[in-house]
Amino acid sequence: MLRELTINDFTSVLGEGKATPGGGAAAALSASLAAALTSMVFNLTIDKKAAKDYPESVVTSMKEAREATDRFRNRYLKLMVDDAESFDGLMAAFSLPKETEEEKAQRKSSIDSAKERVLEIPYQLVKESFEMYDALKIATEYGNKNAISDAGVAAILIHSAIEGAALNVFINLAGSEVNEENISLKAQTDDYVEKSKSFKEDIVATVIDKIYGRQ
């Protein structure tokens, strides 16, 4: 299973000439790295000298945010596996027999539901990655200053996950029916990417200001 591959083997398998794991899985891993880095920032802050002058309310919000980022780290890895599996499912559906009318109908129905799943996973990744920003804003504002670049890298990687997963939404939509649901999915995905870009740029600008002692 993908989660149990070593870093070395994962990148090696990713490079092979098979469709999975592909960009969707890489985007999900990027999201998981972002969540982990944000947990790290909280772990270097909570119960440490960096937090000694913080009011209890700030410490509580950091602890709650850390609970979320710990959960997200694992959830995005789940989506990484789902992404690869859903695409394998689509390939399997395409190779179903299509001799008889019954087989043809069965194959079409399998392809349709596999396509739905292939489209659903990257959209989930877009949507759920976006949830990282609450924690990221807290980490950037209150996180240990020595780890401020880590909060910045986390923002960069979560935006990558969103932007990368969005490309997977688009390529799957391009092969799908143009209906109201799909038009709305496209608009919502565009909207997440745009908002994410602005949030990420704000966080990176704040990180750079903090690095140079301007904040």
Add this chain to the structure above:
Amino acid sequence: MLRELTINDFTSVLGEGKATPGGGAAAALSASLAAALTSMVFNLTIDKKAAKDYPESVVTSMKEAREATDRFRNRYLKLMVDDAESFDGLMAAFSLPKETEEEKAQRKSSIDSAKERVLEIPYQLVKESFEMYDALKIATEYGNKNAISDAGVAAILIHSAIEGAALNVFINLAGSEVNEENISLKAQTDDYVEKSKSFKEDIVATVIDKIYGRQ
């Protein structure tokens, strides 16, 4: 060693309250994922139906680019390990004894050379990640259309690596002497980030055009 950790364990270790592995290592991993995805695009194209109408010169340039991305995948993982080790080296230098004058001098010299190394690694990552764009342009132009989103995700992830490593250059420079060399390092890093942003945006725009059949 980091490269031998499973994906699961790597993200878990990344989330712990230790300074390493941190954002620098995550940025290097992002670069390695980008290189692997680009290799994948070439592997799904070269010697496949997707390349059957290409002139020999295009196939040759794809093969050469694949040699580069295979090499980069491994090289960026090496930088991931180096990033964590160099920072551990700096921490070790800080904890050297400082009782006698001799010890103080030894400690200072160890800290200085460790700081240099900590600054050098993310700068190398910025510089060497930038080398991915030649291969990425070829993959975007000639890669299998079914894998065009993978080329897009690769561009997104290599830009993340560059932007993320740049934050590490900046945070390390902020703790270093302001001299000509460091001022030039800052300017060069800014320059790489800016150029990378523009290259990445061009590639993503091309990918989206190709997804919607506009190119």
